[in-house]
Amino acid sequence: MSDKRQRARVQGSWASRPKPAPREAVGGAAGFAGSTGAPPSRSGLWGDGRQTFEFHQPAKAVKEVPAERVIEKAGDYDISQGPSGVSRLQLLPWFLSQTEADWAFSKLFAELPWSQKTNFKQGQSYEEPRLTCWYGELPYTYSQSTLQPNPQWHPVLSELRGAVERASGRSFNSLLCNLYRDGKDSIAWHSDSEPSLGPQPTIASLSLGDTRCFSLRKQPTPEENGDYTYVERLRIPLSHGTLLLMKGATQEDWQHQVAKEYHDRGPRINLTFRTIYPESPPH
Incomplete structure (x- = not known):
């Protein structure tokens, strides 16, 4: 009986531990300043489809050595x-x-x-x-x-x-x-x-x-x-x-x-x- 009670106490101590927070919340709180714990917004990140990038021609043209x-x-x-x-x-x-x-x-x-x-x-x-x-x-x-x-x-x-x-x-x-x-x-x-x-x-x-x-x-x-x-x-x-x-x-x-x-x-x-x-x- 003593062994059963000891195992029950040990299992109870495990069960009383708080559950870990979801990975998304942790990542959001630790990785993005000003996060409220909600999943981070993807606005402005690569692949969101809302931010465009333009290619600008270099001011000086690239020269090639002409063939003899x-x-x-x-x-x-x-x-x-x-x-x-x-x-x-x-x-x-x-x-x-x-x-x-x-x-x-x-x-x-x-x-x-x-x-x-x-x-x-x-x-x-x-x-x-x-x-x-x-x-x-x-x-x-x-x-x-x-x-x-x-x-x-x-x-x-x-x-x-x-x-x-x-x-x-x-x-x-x-x-x-x-x-x-x-x-x-x-x-x-x-x-x-x-x-x-x-x-x-x-x-x-x-x-x-x-x-x-x-x-x-x-x-x-x-x-x-x-x-x-x-x-x-x-x-x-x-x-x-x-x-x-x-x-x-x-x-x-x-x-x-x-x-x-x-x-x-x-x-x-x-x-x-x-x-x-x-x-x-x-x-």
Whole structure:
């Protein structure tokens, strides 16, 4: 009997405990300020269907880096048009036949007075990573140093100048010859925009020897503060015997380069025919 009474007292003590409050009331009292114990209102919560959210376009548009375009086929290309005018390229692959290009390359490689020019940048001197020589009646200054002219044109150069003038409909009184000895030789980003070349010059570029990629990039707008990240870019493989004409606003609105290539490349000669004016260019 004593055991039964003890069990009854224990069961009675359990039964006399207050019942726990419903989970909703506890959650409402503890989780939401000002709750009266009633189930919380879902007004203003995600999914109540009464509050709307609007997407606002960012104030600054997201830019994408444009894909580089490749030009390989013969033709005329208007690559841009702006306040300074139309920038135009004319590509003539196989301007010279294989036999003509081979003969011209072998003669010029062996017989021109190639030398390495010293340039200056920010007060420091450096040697150009290529060999050059200059033909014409006037000296040519760029990168704070001057090339003295060879007034007597090599016969092969005279013959090539005549062919280029007939194809372009322009006359040229000067020629910069470049010899890229291998893939490590190069020319950095620049424009042929020296005052002695006059406004909107036509530059005729004839390539002989191994193929090298000629790259162009558009000058950034004033709002881009010299940032070339998002500008248009072009790439043109210039093969043996190819003629490229740069016309109109190309030198004002674009830069070009021949970058280093870290794999086997044979020698390449690039002849850039141009017109030089004595002092102030004609208007």
